[in-house]
Amino acid sequence: MSSTAIKNRAEGKFMPIHLDSIRVDSVLDFDLYLSVDRQLVLYRSANLPFTERTREKLLENHVEKLHVAFASKQKYQRYIEKNLDKILQDPKVEEINKAGILYDASTNLVKDVLSNPTYGDNIQRSKDLVGNTVNYILKGRDAFLNLLKITSFDYYTFTHSVNACTFSVALAQQLGFNDEQFLHDLGIGALLHDVGKSKISDRIINKRSALTPIEFEIMKKHPQWGAEILHETDMIPEVSYYPVMQHHERGDKRGYPEGLGLDDMHIYSKIVAVVDSFDAMTTERVYQRAMDTYPALRIMFSLKEAYDEEILRAFVELMGPSGLTEL
Numbered sequence: 001m002s003s004t005a006i007k008n009r010a011e012g013k014f015m016p017i018h019l020d021s022i023r024v025d026s027v028l029d030f031d032l033y034l035s036v037d038r039q040l041v042l043y044r045s046a047n048l049p050f051t052e053r054t055r056e057k058l059l060e061n062h063v064e065k066l067h068v069a070f071a072s073k074q075k076y077q078r079y080i081e082k083n084l085d086k087i088l089q090d091p092k093v094e095e096i097n098k099a100g101i102l103y104d105a106s107t108n109l110v111k112d113v114l115s116n117p118t119y120g121d122n123i124q125r126s127k128d129l130v131g132n133t134v135n136y137i138l139k140g141r142d143a144f145l146n147l148l149k150i151t152s153f154d155y156y157t158f159t160h161s162v163n164a165c166t167f168s169v170a171l172a173q174q175l176g177f178n179d180e181q182f183l184h185d186l187g188i189g190a191l192l193h194d195v196g197k198s199k200i201s202d203r204i205i206n207k208r209s210a211l212t213p214i215e216f217e218i219m220k221k222h223p224q225w226g227a228e229i230l231h232e233t234d235m236i237p238e239v240s241y242y243p244v245m246q247h248h249e250r251g252d253k254r255g256y257p258e259g260l261g262l263d264d265m266h267i268y269s270k271i272v273a274v275v276d277s278f279d280a281m282t283t284e285r286v287y288q289r290a291m292d293t294y295p296a297l298r299i300m301f302s303l304k305e306a307y308d309e310e311i312l313r314a315f316v317e318l319m320g321p322s323g324l325t326e327l
Contacts, residue, residue, distance in 0.1 A: 013069060013070050013071070014067040015068055015073065017066050017067065017068055018065065019063060019065065020087065020092075020097045020098075020101065021080055021083075021087060022066070023050070023083050023087070024052045024055055025052070026049070026050055026079075028047070028050060028079065029046050029079075030046050030068055030075045030079070031043075031044065031069065032050075032068065033066065033068070034063065034066060035065070035067065040067055077109070080104075080105045081109070081129065084105060084129070085135070088102065088132060095146050096149065096150070098146070099146035099147045099149065102133065103152075103162065106133065106165070106191075107152070109125055109126060110126075110157075110161045111158045112125070113126060114157060114158060114195065114198045115198075117198045118229055118232050119233075123235040124235060126188060126191055126192060127184075127235070130165065130187040133166065133169060134169055138173065138178070138180070138183070144170040147166050147170075148166075151163055152283075153282065153283045155280070155283035157194055159283075160194065160279055161191055163275070163279045163283075164272060164275050164276055164279060167190075167275035167278070167279065167315075168186055168187065168190035168271050168272050169187045170318055171271055171274070171314060171315050172186055174314045174317060175310075175314045185237045185239050186243070186271065188236050188237070188240045189241065189242060189268055190243055190275070192226065192236070192240075193226065195226045196221070196224065196225030196227070196228075196244070197222045198229070199221075199225045200219060200222060207286075207287070208286045209287055210287070220256045223248060223256070223257055226245070227245050240268070243266075243268045243269050243271075245257070245269075246265050247273050249264075249273065250307070251305045251307060252304070252305045254306070255273075262305070273307060274300070274311050274315050278297070281300075297312075297315070297319070
């Protein structure tokens, strides 16, 4: 092991990663660092193979986390995306770690998408990642519950987008939709449903108080802007545009941008409308405290005809079998 020490004062320049995210017998193009006596030291240089013996020695020393320099973050992200299907299928990787690796990869990808939403490679990466998410959630309820355990409840557009994708795919399955293509097309629309917010200034997105009428009118344009951005890439299925355009529509016709009723909304849009509202209510924002699960659902039920009741009831059952008795 190299004795090159990286002081903890520089810890902001490194990020922790799961040992399980590194595949045996793969050659990395980024360095790996190890925490020793509260310092980070260079453990394995790039281009050295990561062998089964390497992994065993780390486990023998109870090492579950390694570190990667933030300067290599993009290389690590691409490595994870390339190997994500293998990680999620590996019986040696604990299920909770699979969920954590999937969630981290998803949030990092959405950050890339929001910073450059018309870049075709980012959209293709999104489609591939949704495919892995669908396959993981189709493994059963425990897979969804593992994702739920590591879900971030601090509100950011990128975490909200990942939460919406996770909840939407799981909710669709709860409703009886198990066709992979159906779930994939829904998932990509859910993951990218807020991509139009990339055109809105951070000053409005992160405002600590209520929006002014003018600011709210700007915010209301993000569904249309999202559709325009995605049309420019021309890389997602037409049916995936529905949740992008309609996730703020409500059955009582008080939503936007078109003021549609439930009969005019696509099934994808009805699903994403429920999870979008729920996640917004139950995550911590700069101007709003997070609500607990069932008080939030109780409010949603009280908004008569705003949401599809069958979908809302299925969502309650998804969040907890005894949930309906608490409403």
